[in-house]
Amino acid sequence: EPEVTQTPSHQVTQMGQEVILRCVPISNHLYFYWYRQILGQKVEFLVSFYNNEISEKSEIFDDQFSVERPDGSNFTLKIRSTKLEDSAMYFCASSGTAGVNQPQHFGDGTRLSIL
Amino acid sequence: GNSVTQMEGPVTLSEEAFLTINCTYTATGYPSLFWYVQYPGEGLQLLLKATKADDKGSNKGFEATYRKETTSFHLEKGSVQVSDSAVYFCALTSGYSTLTFGKGTMLLVSP
Numbered sequence: 001e002p003e004v005t006q007t008p009s010h011q012v013t014q015m016g017q018e019v020i021l022r023c024v025p026i027s028n029h030l031y032f033y034w035y036r037q038i039l040g041q042k043v044e045f046l047v048s049f050y051n052n053e054i055s056e057k058s059e060i061f062d063d064q065f066s067v068e069r070p071d072g073s074n075f076t077l078k079i080r081s082t083k084l085e086d087s088a089m090y091f092c093a094s095s096g097t098a099g100v101n102q103p104q105h106f107g108d109g110t111r112l113s114i115l
Numbered sequence: 116g117n118s119v120t121q122m123e124g125p126v127t128l129s130e131e132a133f134l135t136i137n138c139t140y141t142a143t144g145y146p147s148l149f150w151y152v153q154y155p156g157e158g159l160q161l162l163l164k165a166t167k168a169d170d171k172g173s174n175k176g177f178e179a180t181y182r183k184e185t186t187s188f189h190l191e192k193g194s195v196q197v198s199d200s201a202v203y204f205c206a207l208t209s210g211y212s213t214l215t216f217g218k219g220t221m222l223l224v225s226p
Contacts, residue, residue: 004158035214043159043204043216056213091158103149104214106159 002026006092006107013082014115021077021110023092032075033093033104034067036060043091049075079112087114117142121205121217128195128224136190136220138179138205146209148172148181148188153202153219162190162203195224 005024013019025032034046047057049067066078075094079086089111093104122137140146150162150172163172168183177192188205205217 006158033213035216042218043206043214045213045215048213093159103161103164105161106151108156108158 002105004092004094004105004107006090006110008110009108010111010113012113012115015084016081019079019082019112021079021090021092021112023075023077023094023107024073025075025092025094026096026105027073029094029096029105031055031095031097031104032067032069033095034077035091035093035106036088037091037109038085038088046077082112082114084114087112117146117207117209117215119205119207119215119217121203121220124202124219124221126220126222128222130197130224130226131194132224134190134192134195134199134222136203136205136222138188138190138217140186140188140205140207142186142207142209142215144209146207148179149206149208149214150177150179150188150190151204151206151216153204155201159204195222197224197226200224 007022032049035043037043045058047061048055064080068076089109091109092107095104119140147166149164151159152162163174165172165181171180179188179190202219202221204219206214
């Protein structure tokens with residue numbers, strides 16, 4: 001069964017550094033998402049992406065965050081200047097369409113640790 | 116705004132016990148409801164869904180019924196196995212496809 005893959009599985013970065021989290025969505029999917037889960041807290045929506053632009057974003061997704069689909073397969077999340085509170089598990093997801101008939105498929109996540 | 120509330124974990128059961136994990140929600144419009152499961156070291160997997168009131172989602176022996184009158188979507192399984200040990204997330208989407216998750220409930224099943 002096709003999968004969403006995320007790399008790296010664990011990223012350790014010094015505070016203030018830039019970090020890029022990578023995702024390869026399922027190949028025929030059109031909608032892409034990033035979520036994060038701070039340890040012990042809820043999974044929170046960050047951003048959705050369709051047709052090469054952001055379709056929705058949460059208040060967490062401030063100017064420090066950006067997303068890009070640099071080629072036909074990768075979908076990246078960049079954090080420009082990391083803060084301690086960015087430490088979390090970041091999940092990428094994709095779906096064939098918006099709405100419930102094709103639910104989102106999630107990757108295994110990247111654990112980001114900011115020192 | 117939308118929100119999902121799940122019972123606190125961990126839930127600790129012996130094999131073959133009956134499982135209930137409570138989930139209630141608040142949402143605008145007519146949400147669709149989901150249960151996702153996260154096994155140790157893995158990502159979130161869709162377990163089951165229900166898209167309208169009174170629908171019952173089911174998969175792998177798990178069931179949940181969309182109860183609009185009580186705004187609930189409780190997860191049940193008649194006989195749990197050790198392999199069911201995981202974190203279970205209740206979630207909803209309303210309008211757009213953005214998912215709103217609960218905090219997750221850890222289930223630990225012992226032999």
